[in-house]
Amino acid sequence: MKSATxxxxxxxxxxxxxxxxxNLCIRLAKYKKDNKELLTFLLFEAHxxxxxxxxxREEMEEMFTEVNKRNVYLxxxxxxxIVRTANKYISYSGSKTVQIEVLIYFCQLVQKSxxxxxxxxxxxxxxxxxxxxxxxxxxxxxEDLQYxxxxxxxxxx
Numbered sequence: 134m135k136s137a138t139x140x141x142x143x144x145x146x147x148x149x150x151x152x153x154x155x156n157l158c159i160r161l162a163k164y165k166k167d168n169k170e171l172l173t174f175l176l177f178e179a180h181x182x183x184x185x186x187x188x189x190r191e192e193m194e195e196m197f198t199e200v201n202k203r204n205v206y207l208x209x210x211x212x213x214x215i216v217r218t219a220n221k222y223i224s225y226s227g228s229k230t231v232q233i234e235v236l237i238y239f240c241q242l243v244q245k246s247x248x249x250x251x252x253x254x255x256x257x258x259x260x261x262x263x264x265x266x267x268x269x270x271x272x273x274x275x276e277d278l279q280y281x282x283x284x285x286x287x288x289x290x
Contacts, residue, residue, distance in 0.1 A: 167221070174225040182226070186234050189222045193235075197242050205253045212248070212259060215239065229270040233282055236267045240289040264290065 137145070146154065162169040178185045196215045201207035219239055223232045240263055243250060250256040267286060271279055 170221075171225050174222075179226070182228065182231060185222075185226065186231055189219065189231075189235050190238050193219060193239060193242060197246055200246060200248065202246060202248050205249070205256065208248050209253065209255050209259070212243070212256065216259065216263065229273050230278070232270045233267055233274075236263050236270075237282070237285050237289060239263060240267075244289060 146157075149157070158172060162172050174185070178188070193215055196211070196218065200211045216239065219235050223235055226232075240260065243260060248256065250260050264286070267282075271282055271286070274282070
């Protein structure tokens, strides 16, 4: 089955009644967990970005309690899982400030955890990749915001 383009979908959705639109949204939410999470974000959390960031931080802290600090292989697997989860939440918001704040917090948690990231090239690359994403997102922000975040970035580098 060939999927329609976004433009075609948009035109078709404009033709639907509110009740039909509601039924489509419910059906999408039932189909996949990610759709349900995105719909939850759009309906309940999109209007309050600081609270959304705080929720992500709390979930990341919880996940960091499960990190095995003695075994580098297991630490790597858990850190990748945390990054995957963080990236999913970042994509829901689509905001560069959310991306920067969440990734900075991830790097701060990695440093606080005591995981020997410099002893493993995989962990070091994972950490450096997050720094690269932060810098890229930072370059798109206004100069005043760049300055504010730059100080936090210098602490985690």
